[in-house]
Amino acid sequence: xxxxxxxxxxxxxxxxxxxxxxxxxxxxxxxxxxxxxxxxxxxxxxxxxxxxxxxxxxxxxxxxxxxxxxxxxxxxxxxxxxxxxxxxxxxxxxxxxxxxxxxxxxxxxxxxxxxxxxxxxxxxxxxxxxxxxxxxxxxxxxxxxxxxxxxxxxxxxxxxxxxxxxxxxxxxxxxxxxxxxxxxxxxxxxxxxxxxxxxxxxxxxxxxxxxxxxxxxxxxxxxxxxxxxxxxxxxxxxxxxxxxxxxxxxxxxxxxxxxxxxxxxxxxxxxxxxxxx
Amino acid sequence: xxxxxxxxxxxxxxxxxxxxxxxxxxxxxxxxxxxxxxxxxxxxxxxxxxxxxxxxxxxxxxxxxxxxxxxxxxxxxxxxxxxxxxxxxxxxxxxxxxxxxxxxxxxxxxxxxxxxxxxxxxxxxxxxxxxxxxxxxxxxxxxxxxxxxxxxxxxxxxxxxxxxxxxxxxxxxxxxxxxxxxxxxxxxxxxxxxx
Numbered sequence: 001x002x003x004x005x006x007x008x009x010x011x012x013x014x015x016x017x018x019x020x021x022x023x024x025x026x027x028x029x030x031x032x033x034x035x036x037x038x039x040x041x042x043x044x045x046x047x048x049x050x051x052x053x054x055x056x057x058x059x060x061x062x063x064x065x066x067x068x069x070x071x072x073x074x075x076x077x078x079x080x081x082x083x084x085x086x087x088x089x090x091x092x093x094x095x096x097x098x099x100x101x102x103x104x105x106x107x108x109x110x111x112x113x114x115x116x117x118x119x120x121x122x123x124x125x126x127x128x129x130x131x132x133x134x135x136x137x138x139x140x141x142x143x144x145x146x147x148x149x150x151x152x153x154x155x156x157x158x159x160x161x162x163x164x165x166x167x168x169x170x171x172x173x174x175x176x177x178x179x180x181x182x183x184x185x186x187x188x189x190x191x192x193x194x195x196x197x198x199x200x201x202x203x204x205x206x207x208x209x210x211x212x213x214x215x216x217x218x219x220x221x222x223x224x225x226x227x228x229x230x231x232x233x234x235x236x237x238x239x240x241x242x243x244x245x246x247x248x249x250x251x252x253x254x255x256x257x258x259x260x261x262x263x264x265x266x267x268x269x270x271x272x273x274x275x276x277x
Numbered sequence: 278x279x280x281x282x283x284x285x286x287x288x289x290x291x292x293x294x295x296x297x298x299x300x301x302x303x304x305x306x307x308x309x310x311x312x313x314x315x316x317x318x319x320x321x322x323x324x325x326x327x328x329x330x331x332x333x334x335x336x337x338x339x340x341x342x343x344x345x346x347x348x349x350x351x352x353x354x355x356x357x358x359x360x361x362x363x364x365x366x367x368x369x370x371x372x373x374x375x376x377x378x379x380x381x382x383x384x385x386x387x388x389x390x391x392x393x394x395x396x397x398x399x400x401x402x403x404x405x406x407x408x409x410x411x412x413x414x415x416x417x418x419x420x421x422x423x424x425x426x427x428x429x430x431x432x433x434x435x436x437x438x439x440x441x442x443x444x445x446x447x448x449x450x451x452x453x454x455x456x457x458x459x460x461x462x463x464x465x466x467x468x469x470x471x472x
Binding site: 005081 | 373
């Protein structure tokens with residue numbers, strides 16, 4: 001006899017399998033607890049009580065599918081989230097990147113773009129922006145569109161001003177946007193060397209010859225298997241001695257690549273790939 | 278009272294919570310056989326040492342902030358990091374999320390309580406302490422539905438009575454107790470042998 005919770009887990013598995021088989025979106029290896037919460041919330045907003053009721057709907061109703069995929073994959077962030085991470089990047093990573101004539105950066109899971117523009121601001125202030133190309137990728141088309149536009153609510157920018165200063169910013173955050181009414185538009189110059197692209201970490205392939213991979217608070221949504229897959233993907237994408245920057249409460253401990261990296265800022269979870277075997 | 282030894286204890290606290298936790302934590306003996314997971318609302322951009330490292334000074338158990346995907350361990354007190362929700366995964370590991378705030382809070386007590394109850398079912402004890410938020414009530418209700426046990430701090434003994442009062446008013450409390458009695462109950466529950 002299955003319990004109520006086991007039946008719900010069965011329904012979730014069937015729904016995720018259906019989404020994958022019908023459309024190729026693969027959420028089967030997402031961390032279960034937050035996925036379940038997001039799914040329950042989206043379905044209840046759509047007036048669906050039983051998860052299994054969503055199965056026929058998802059097969060035949062593209063609008064519903066889009067809404068569900070958005071709910072399962074969207075992430076929220078803000079400018080200069082975790083200022084100490086940016087401070088460590090300035091101090092410990094910029095000098096390493098500066099030794100290369102041309103620098104490739106992959107921001108994996110850039111969401112709505114706040115953190116990729118934060119990185120661009122930092123690179124500009126450190127004099128590196130002109131020889132950098134940043135690939136900013138996300139699975140969520142809607143988020144990517146917002147990232148490309150680079151238009152944000154002015155209040156969120158003002159709230160992030162302190163974070164910018166705490167990151168050892170050299171001017172003011174408002175130097176990097178025009179405000180009009182309640183909106184802030186990121187300066188076009190900051191976008192010049194950023195390429196936004198759709199990329200699915202669960203199914204897509206490597207980027208080559210990358211010097212820095214920035215992937216913060218993305219792996220928290222994946223289970224161990226998918227996390228390992230993604231970390232191996234990162235390892236292959238990095239040049240020898242390349243840098244991997246994770247979120248402040250993510251770690252390489254107990255992962256498949258633990259022995260391939262050495263921490264260069266333990267507190268801020270910034271790692272360098274080992275050179276050689 | 279017959280209640281088997283719990284498989285986990287989850288604690289939620291908001292305004293006035295650090296003081297309450299300081300009273301609660303010293304009661305746990307070394308090697309306490311149950312994991313303790315805590316959401317304490319706090320500002321994301323605080324200065325000075327984090328609250329949980331200060332609380333470690335008052336406690337015989339190791340106290341720290343959760344790391345994503347770490348295994349849940351008995352006899353450890355683990356806090357949700359500021360700015361992250363703390364969740365329990367079915368394989369008894371911890372997970373974090375940066376999903377939107379709930380009741381203006383991230384971490385939210387409801388997120389921890391609900392996901393822990395999904396995993397520990399009737400083996401979960403939920404404790405709601407002082408605070409000025411509605412957070413925690415839905416989570417306690419879920420724990421009760423699954424036949425876990427819920428303890429709510431007596432509002433009269435709470436620095437900020439709103440949160441416990443809200444939970445009691447919504448029928449989410451199995452027992453309403455002053456802090457000292459909550460401490461004693463938790464300690465005794467840890468001593469019960471598994472059946």
